Amino acid sequence: MPHPSATKVLVIGYVWPEPRSSAAGGHVMQLLETFLGQGWDITFSSPANPGENRADLIALGIREVPIELNSSRFDAFIRELAPDIVLFDQFMMEEQFGWRVEKNCPHALRVLETSDLQSLRHARHQRLKDRLKVDDVSQDFSDVFAPALHEEFALMAGTDLAQREIAALYRCDLNLMVSEVEIELLVEHFKLPRSLLLWCPLMLDLPSEPLVPFEERAHFLSIGNFRHAPNWDAVLWMKNAIWPLIRQQLPGAQLHLYGAYTPPKAAALHNPAQGFHIMNWAEDALQVMSAARVCLAPLRFGAGIKGKLIESMLCGTPNVTTPIGAEAMYGELPWPGSIAQSAEDIARAAVQLYSDPVRWTEAQDAGLALLANRYQRQVHGPALIESITACRAELAQRRRDNFTGSMLRHHQHKSTQYMSQWIEEKNRNA
Template sequence: MNQPVTKVLVIGYVWPEPRSSAAGGHMMQILESFLTQGWDITFSSPATIGEHKADLPALGIAERTIELNNSSFDDFIRELAPDIVLFDRFMMEEQFGWRVEQCCPDALRVLETSDLQSLRDARHQRLKEQVKAQPDSDDFSALFAPALEDEFQRMADTDLAKREIAAIYRCDISLMISDVEIRLLTEQFKVPAALLHWCPLMLQPPTDAFAPFDDRAHFLSIGNFRHAPNWDAVLWMKHRLWPLIRQQLPGAQLHIYGAYTPPKATALHNQAQGFHVMNWAEDALQVMTAARICLAPLRFGAGIKGKLVDAMLCGTPSVTTPIGAEAMGDDQPWPGVIAQDAPALAAAAVALYQDRERWTRAQEHGRQLLARRYDQNIHGAALVECLERCRRNLAAHRRDNFTGGMLRHHAHKSTQYMSQWIEAKNRTL
């Protein structure tokens, strides 16, 4: 007798744009893992559709626009009757979690965290404090290697951390892209390990030969301009890092690509300085393959960095910071250089750009790292197995997560009443 097809409902914070952000790419990798199982997927979102949205119907994924604070969602989800509901970012769990529990109490609730936004925000605040106190300093080593206990102290009293970690508790499983963030949650916030599943970027490791050193030219930086760490990196490159590189390589060219390029970024374009703001790349892997070095001087952030995985996929060595490389590698050599201040980053970039032998070794390190850490076949199967195991033992799993049940009992009531009040208010306008 055939088993019924598993139905999955995804509630997206945005519609996935895999060519614009690592978060969009990761969502598509998750969806592909589900499609491989023959699961029936519906993707819904209250967001407006962006210009780079993935063609989900072409993959056999149904689409549905939903509204915030509107009981029409209740009728929709009751009719769909999903077995698994995946919330894309904790804000969607806050908005729709109580409705999912009320209408489909037996559905497995999964949170795709993307990265810990409360960690990213705490690091951003710490950077602002240092820049204000030491505006001329380019040494950020104190920011790049804090102990997890220090990260906890920074985050613990913030509203954002309380909201985000409460959502993790309320869900049955949370997908974590960074194993460093899993350690932070389990060791410092005391989140049970059973509520977390490590799900990094999932890729097919490259097998073809990479474009060699002599066929490459220029430096490349890439990233969605709406993502604050990327914009900060562009400004740091413009005012500090790139002038140091040009002093040593007067003819060097830096090409900066990113989705949703704002006028403030376009204004930084300066051909005489070799600083080229190129807007959005139709094919990010193509421009990455043409570059000799990927620059990713990130001073804050969280999760793992899609641009650095793309660099490895294209055989492009990277120069980045400890924040950029966090949770990306292991105890084997990094496919490029990691440095902590502008002079060191510039020196590393220039040396790697000119040293064919060292560059070629870094290229191969990237191939090896992808195979060890980001294999789609391994992580896709592990994700599906985790969700199916949790579904089989859902009652016991929820009973063991008493804190989550307690939070749902109290938080969902307040969220429910607020949402119903807003809906009633909107009907009277």
């Protein structure tokens, strides 16, 4: 049990964390584990219904308290809890509950876990859809994959989603960013103070067991939550364009696609005769990844960093992805596999990795080096705690310096407060 004087943390989750279903869920669990390592007293709340793959937080010593949207009962709950730190999981939770946190616990540090920039992901999705309306024949997407940051800004800036999301970032005292590219976009083009942003990627322990060698592996693998639009788009691109090219060169090749929450439209793609297998949810993602020879992640849009590619490195499984998939993940280091921009090049790289043990082993080694250089828990965990501690010590000054955030809180929270109170009254009289 935490000490009675321990720092109190309230995490308000968009969903109950499912670390085996998504990278976002995994990152939230890594944050919770880091806080637990400090002996902090943690309460996790969410207005969402529990998912079937949710983590057992109670077993970790974390208190679970369901909450409701547009309900003044949250006010009484947070006043009694009196947290020192409130972490919002995704900006929508800051929109919903931020004004209540400020009203009832004005001195609590407000931290936003972004997972990725949703407005960037949505803008890239729109760019892809616009491209496909004009040209759905060419399978070379170099024009989609290579925009400069000022072009991304121009695509995002006028959208309602970007204005909501960037405002939430300003209103918080600290924002956790998994992608250095997104930090540069926010600082250079949206003009957020760099002091509001902390690079906090996935925090991992390096593999301690020997990796499965080339000759003991078989098949291609793709993995990802089917509810996540970039993953579903990648499945369709593989089915319609990439996998037929691989099968032309490797007629006996098999592709196993694992994903949480398999919808009927995904199950309908199952075709053993074509070597295209929809495998549903993987009970142990690392186990199935360790048995595969090559991981395919042909993402045509997205944001953040990709948990499936981190898992491939942890398991020593070389991967083939796109510039979107590899974005912000490897710095100046060699990529542990191949990065390609067309269906033809992806297929060619996949076949080469699958067939060449020397190239494959080099890619496996590159993955381990990349993990050690950029994703070690013992580096990013202490950096996170140090940043939070400094923010708490300088909170009044930080808020004075962030006048834009204070202004946005004043106006946005008033409008959100009145809307929420109107909805609550409407529900009460329904």
